[in-house]
Amino acid sequence: MVQNIIDVKNLSKSFDISSKEPGLKGTIKHFFRRKTKSLKVIKDISFEIKEGEIVGFLGANGAGKTTILKMLCGLIYPSEGSILVSGHLPYRRKENFLKNVTLIMGQKQQLIWDLPPIESFYLNASIYDLDKFEAKKRIKKLSEMLEIDEELFIPVRKLSLGQRMKSELLAALIHEPNILFLDEPTLGLDINAQRNLRKFLQKYNQETNATICLTSHYMKDITSLCKRVICVHEGSISYDGKLDLLLKKLSPVKEILIVCRSEKDAIKLVNSGFTVKNKIKNEITIKIENNSITSSLKTILNNFEIEDLFINEPPIDEVIGKVLIKKDYDI
């Protein structure tokens, strides 16, 4: 049986936020009598993640997904509840725990700006107690997986964003962590760089059985990497389960554009009982439920003169967008 590697129970996090009225009067008032209020950004959430799972955290800006990741990796203290990651309380930042995890934040870098990435890799290798031979071996292996070579010896400030991100990944993975926390790792990357990064993460997960917790606003990252998603809405979990189940629930019908041989055939099809969205001359768009799609298409192809046919998947961003504004999804 696969073990839980992350166990979160009734976790909450509050921040003290101060507010200030505009103008000089507001500034003076703020100086002498500052008004602060406690804002609960994470509200009593619980979930478990199994070893080797890739889980996507979805949510609108400010929903609390990054705060969850920060608590999971031990960067910030929780206000209430308990977190166990790989058997450790993350916020204690014990050496054994820190050697098992890594955090990668899109466009936030740990590489030394003025030096080539290779220097940062050897520095990180020393921090994680790797000897030079082992470090060299791991750098070679990871650079091959990430397809970077000459870039290792060029100062970081001269690298492109994509090359920098690959180098960041290498620096963050040199100690071979078994839990990866990735906060928007593809932010700002072009389509090819995004695809390469996803391919690498998939391969890393398959080869090392590492657990990956990922937040991203690029739905392609989520759909190609994560079987399971946790949707966060205003600090609470609105959905925790399989991504394909969520998609089916959110988008129960497909739209099919049918090009009939003649307008006469199109009229015949309109009158045959299908739900028609629109009709332009001999082109008809109908809506069919996901569970009856095969039988409906068989009926159409057998009984009508069809010239062409297109099945339109609703855009994934649009579908997931619905989750981000809704509080609860029962699947």
Add this chain to the structure above:
Amino acid sequence: MLEYRVEIALWAISGIIPFFMLNIWTNNNLNESLNISDLMLSRYFLCAFFVRQFSVVWVVFSFEEDSLMGKVSPYLIQPLNPFFRYFAQHLAEQITRFPFALIIAFFFFILNPESIWIPNLSILLLSIVSTFLSFLIQFLIQSIVACLCFWTEKASSIERLLFIPTLFLSGLLAPVVSFPAYVKSWIYLTPFPYLIDFPANLLSGNKTNISGGLSMQILWIFLLFPLFKKIWSEGTKKYTAMGS
């Protein structure tokens, strides 16, 4: 890479306050009333320059910038206190400055040939130890202030408050011996005279209490280190990972 070389040279030149002070002191004969000879004064300020070159600390500014930019976050989840990084940076920069400091000293001796002296080996070694201890004290003081970033975003403004006593009481502008006896007795109870005055006097061969000075430096390190550890531990609980 030219800009880096120029930057290093500028760092070294930026520490020449002691030479300006030497000029003010000697031109106004301020040393006569204190029974300090011109020769001793010029050696003192040259040594103050050297001590300053190898004990200057800017960790509060680096840490503040890294905190605000969210760069501290990845460091915090590594099994090494981030202050070791800053410590290593300072040491590396001190090594880089060394040749430039020697060049400045060379020109100083050309202009003041009577000031040339060769300290004996034991004094030289003790001065190096004392300068390093001075660096440790300054590093700990600034690290404690830097940790206030966990509570206030602008810890450097608190550091500016410390800059005033550091400037006047450390011996950078005037040897501590020039202060009135009553004030002096109080100054020696603070960490400031052990930052520049004591190591500079030691290196220049001026009369100084070597064992007393070294003991006070070690005492301050023993007092400041646990304070730093405590404030670091409390601060990281407050960390909100802003900017990341």
